Amino acid sequence: MTEITDAPATEFDEASALEMALAIRTKKVTSEALTRSALARLRPVHDACNAVIAFEDDEALAGAEAADKAVAQGGDLGPLHGVPLAHKDMFGRAGKRATWGANIHPDTPAEADATVIARLKAAGALQIAALHMTEFAFGPTGHNYIIGHARNPHDRALITGGSSSGSAISVATGVIPTAFGSDTGGSLRLPAAACGIKSLKPTWSRVSLAGAMPLSGLHDCIGPLARHADDLALVMSLIAGPDPRDGRAADVPVPDFLGALEKSPAGFKIGIDDAVNGQSQAGVLARLESARGVLRDMGCSEHAVTFPDWPTLEALGQLLLLPDVAAGHAAFMRNRADDYGPQVRARIEVGHFISAVDHNTALRARGFMLQKVLDETFGACDAILLPVFPDPVPTIAELDVADSQSLLPALARITLYTRAINYLGLPSVTLPYARAGDDKPNGFQLVGRPFREDQLITFAKAYEAAVPPDVARV
């Protein structure tokens, strides 16, 4: 088995996927050079941050060689042709068994690629590794008592956020330009914020879930983490839309996400609920104010708005989520409870204690509450501004609480601004706060109207001009 530990750098190592693909197509760099460089840089990142579950050097290099041959032969090349990527280890891939970051794995190798993996493969993308994730994607911090906790590349004492922890590390360190994550209660947004990059949580049902590990089909969303807005747009253009393998995937028009990069957000209306945002620490509010300044400079207008009742939305999210997760894991909990890590087991147990009536009340209320939020909170607004974390990014140690009594309150605080958005099914782009000096990463979210990820991409691209992407040096 090959292990690439050293390789020459290329001038496109930290470029966007869009730029990498162009450079490969125009023969400015080979896929093999980019892939070798990415693999060589991934190993020290893994040593420092625990980013990887499985390295796949041989397959990646074979794929790169084939990609370079195709370039030499000419012809149609996909928009990600030869670009080395890696993803959270929760997606089915033909002939492989995903680990789900857990001791409990699929019984047999996947017969087919998950739809999102198949769509990236069809676009020419390579996969160089399977990446760290919170056990079963059920945790917002990056702690994993089975495979070890993930560490933040900006400061190893800090959490990465979860559950898409390895994806965030690998993108933040510039090893790869973009990676898939999933978001059931904040799992794209929290890692993106904690690691200082971007993510796009699509509208629920915008992207097929076929072949991905389910956590709660009522909430799960698959989306990209990236440093560059261009890559959020590119990946969304490839994965959004209906799928015969997933009846939930919405058959609604897919906008021109790449075209959204060229638009201006001037005139966009942003809603701000000071009471909801005010639950954040003062330091976070100061950074949010700085982000608001950037948005105003972009020509966006601010509008005071009020959510109907944030704690109620948050509670309804838990009423819907927890029994759904518990039901999915019921057989494992009966037969293999000792194979779980303490945090995930303790959280799954909670779902067993919520009545079916209360769970279904939350389900029946979902459309009603969304209509209320669209009418009374959004009104004419295009997006609502919220923090991602209410506090500075916490340390691994302070949240290393296993299944103790402080677990549930601690996780509730972390997900204060994320879970309600999953309940409402709305899309959300996470953007990093500007940093200076010793500032640690953190981020905010713009929550959009249903199926308007294109507007969020327009925001992200314009914001990037003021707050350019950076790379965490490990």
Added chain:
Amino acid sequence: MGIDMKTARPANLGGHDVPADRREAMAPLIKRLETVAGETSDMLPFSADGSDMQRVMRADLAKR
């Protein structure tokens, strides 16, 4: 603090015992969620349905 059970709930999940300390730890959360569910059901229209969300999402998109 015990859990006020409206329906029988499984302290034993068919072979996995939920220890008393964890049942105690989750009790305030369960109580709060029950309260929210009750208040929500009081205000919901009788016709409310789990599929409403997709209809609302599509209708909002169609308006824009």
